Amino acid sequence: MIVKRRIYDLSLPHRDVAVYCYLCDRADKNGECFPSAKTIAMDLSLSRRTVFRALAELERLGLIQRIPRRRTSGGASSNLYRIRGDGDV
DSSP states (O other): OOOGGGGGGGGOOOOHHHHHHHHHHHHHTTTTTOOHHHHHHHTTTOOOOOOHHHHHHHHTSSSSSEOOBTTTTBBBBBOEEEEEOOOOO
């Protein structure tokens, strides 16, 4: 998925832009991906807490939608992230 250049005009902190670009890079043609926060943190050399803050801010701004996923056993799995705001960003 191509990142719109306006993401850089939103005056977001570096961590938010990095996480957004990471999600866009891994999104399928539907704009969806499901990396864990641990994977994002390791790949971007950020702490998991920093990734959680970035994801919360991106969701608050409406740039992503976070959808919880469950395993068939009922346990939690990594969230599904849907890139939003394609027309705005």
